[in-house]
Amino acid sequence: xxxxxxxxxxxxxxxxxxxxxxxxxxxxxxxxxxxxxxxxxxxxxxxxxxxxxxxxxxxxxxxxxxxxxxxxxxxxxxxxxxxxxxxxxxxxxxxxxxxxxxxxxxxxxxxxxxxxxxxxxxxxxxxxxxxxxxxxxxxxxxxxxxxxxxxxxxxxxxxxxxxxxxxxxxxxxxxxxxxxxxxxxxxxxxxxxxxxxxxx
DNA sequence: AGTGCGATTGACT
DNA sequence: GTCAATCGCACTA
Numbered sequence: 001x002x003x004x005x006x007x008x009x010x011x012x013x014x015x016x017x018x019x020x021x022x023x024x025x026x027x028x029x030x031x032x033x034x035x036x037x038x039x040x041x042x043x044x045x046x047x048x049x050x051x052x053x054x055x056x057x058x059x060x061x062x063x064x065x066x067x068x069x070x071x072x073x074x075x076x077x078x079x080x081x082x083x084x085x086x087x088x089x090x091x092x093x094x095x096x097x098x099x100x101x102x103x104x105x106x107x108x109x110x111x112x113x114x115x116x117x118x119x120x121x122x123x124x125x126x127x128x129x130x131x132x133x134x135x136x137x138x139x140x141x142x143x144x145x146x147x148x149x150x151x152x153x154x155x156x157x158x159x160x161x162x163x164x165x166x167x168x169x170x171x172x173x174x175x176x177x178x179x180x181x182x183x184x185x186x187x188x189x190x191x192x193x194x195x196x197x198x199x200x
Numbered sequence: 201a202g203t204g205c206g207a208t209t210g211a212c213t
Numbered sequence: 214g215t216c217a218a219t220c221g222c223a224c225t226a
Contacts, residue, residue, distance in 0.1 A: 046207070048207075056207080059223085063222080064223080078207090078222095079221060079222095080206065080208055080209095081205090081206060081209080081219065081220080082206090082218080082219035082220030082221065083208060083209065083210095083218070083219060084208050084209065086207060088207085101207055103207085129208070129209075130207070130208075131208050131209060132208090132209080171207070172207075172208095173206085173207055173208070174206090174207055
């Protein structure tokens with residue numbers, strides 16, 4: 001399980017060019033990790049778009065955020081608060097410092113490994129939150145810049161099942177451009193982070 | 201070279 | 214609900 005044979009990577013051409021469209025598109029898709037096995041369904045994302053003061057690429061390229069400027073479908077991984085790694089998918093064309101933050105997964109495969117990586121038992125707590133999902137799948141800066149449309153160790157794939165209704169809200173934990181509705185989530189999923197009031 | 205601050209989490213009242 | 218932990222890095226000088 002969890003080999004690229006079972007979960008062929010998404011082709012870059014099928015990723016919407018627009019960042020907000022990509023964030024919505026990724027809901028219901030899979031993040032697959034070579035642990036050697038491990039996967040989860042994306043249930044929550046946030047878009048950091050062109051001209052967005054909250055985006056890390058807003059002030060131009062730096063050593064930390066250079067992966068954000070890669071062609072769409074590459075990993076931008078950074079350490080937040082000195083504590084938690086954040087997984088983003090770069091978006092738009094090369095040279096555009098925009099991306100989509102993956103905020104929560106519904107664990108599917110490699111659940112025992114995720115429990116070990118996280119040190120918690122509860123399924124709902126394994127990957128609910130950006131730092132938690134990175135810990136569960138052992139995502140760190142060594143994966144920064146990786147092509148998520150290519151062969152492992154980490155990639156995006158399609159899920160066979162239907163995706164339910166997608167909700168939209170303000171983004172979590174930011175202060176600039178905080179009123180924009182650029183967070184997307186699978187309505188009714190218990191694996192979504194954030195306050196209940198944001199998830200209606 | 202020094203400083204302030206997060207796209208968070210977990211522990212605690 | 215509140216709050217501290219923790220550190221890479223962007224910014225100022």
